Amino acid sequence: MAREINILRRLDHPNIIKLEGIVTSRVSQSLYLVFEYMEHDLSGLIANPGLKLTEPQIKCFVQQLLHGLDHCHNNGVLHRDIKGSNLLIDSNGVLKIADFGLAISYDPDNPQPLTSRVVTLWYRPPELLLGATEYGVAVDMWSTGCIVAELFTGKPIMPGRTEVEQIHKIFKLCGSPMDDYCKKSKVPETAMFKPQQQYRRTRSSWNSFLSSSE
Template sequence: MGCVFVKQGVSVTPAVDHSVDSERNSSITNKNKKKKKDSGESVGLSWSEVGESGRTSLNGGNESLSFRLGNLSKYVEGEQAAAGWPAWLSAVASEAIHGWVPLRSDAFEKLDKIGQGTYSSVFRAKEIETGKIVALKKVRFDNFEPESVRFMAREIMILRRLDHPNIIKLESLITSRLSCSIYLVFEYMEHDVTGLLSKPEINFTESQIKCYMKQLLSGLEHCHSRGVMHRDIKGSNLLVNNEGILKVADFGLANFCNSGSKQPLTSRVVTLWYRPPELLLGSTDYGPSVDIWSVGCVFGEFLVGKPILKGRTEVVIPIFSKC
């Protein structure tokens, strides 16, 4: 259970310690990976080979290897086309969709629009067959440029890699061979932290704040232990359901940790009010610690009820901002 709130008051139940479950899930995942490797089931490049722009690269290799990989790539694309994936997607993002079958758009009924971003729109929808409520994230592309598609594919790969009670779950994808769009299907969550903090009738107790922070840190620990930086932790990306369970969402800016790679990262990530000093100063070599700064900002926001480092530009954000 999570931090439950009701209309007349707020009650808290202890947050579940998922550390044992995480270790067990990690063990199962490792066994599955080994099984796939032994059976030849694994196709494509490793997760860590996806760069900042979404590009993949092979170190070393030779012409013979390139030829074999080329033939394998064509086989995989043909297999994915038969499964119903559009060619523009499988051509540049085959690993992201490997092993999945797309759902049809007419399997869902859109109910209302619940979110809008720079590159996406989010809808509350109902699965017609089961009546289950889900969230549909429609991704927009820049004329289907390969870089734009790879960027989206990285988010899918990251979401498929993560499996934790405090991480939003990607359930499936909606598209077709003739489709010019793609929807990500997520479990539906009723609230986000920013929305809850904006309601005067809701006052979080210290126990509730501790409960939510524990869930946030537990979800982030899972991300970081799997080499993933979220890079946009803020109240509106922290979703909460009516049972008080918090889940980290929106991995559109997430990336894999550098882990010794010389490829520079962009410093233009993390929403300004939650951006750590190293990114404000333009660093292109950083790690998961950027998420921890943002967590501190969220913690302060829980305590005072509003963002603690508000500012219009990078210059006025640090320390000098007043609560």
């Protein structure tokens, strides 16, 4: 919690949740973080059967998400858990990135080993699924891409139940990785998972996926 508080105090942006204060309880000896009030979260809006987001609304939400992430990354912060339930929206349509419990400070010029056990499974990039410990802003951007697709389809695009199933879903949709993927993504050679079936990345696979989601 101390790390989360420190990170939140460093960030000041209209698309990042504002920490209003800290409250302690003498009875339970607990510490509570107090944030500004937000009426909705993005997952709730997407799951609402009576609500169909328009393309301009989707663009507006994505733009705000990117602005917030840009501020995080420019201030040396990786969120590491971008998902719909962590994107809060007020009654005026303002989106704010919340829940920095897995966030961490990083220096792109001096990378340090980090845990790969971050990011909720459905939004976790392949390099983390394969055990990479050297990574940067790309992990947040992968999750953002999953959110963009989810906004258009109305449901998570790769809802895997296990890490193995998740990596299969990624390869099936995006194609199997190239032979030099391990080296470029700094994935340990011993952790590289190669499915028996090789998947090809094609535009038709994306089109068929989007058509089946409509």
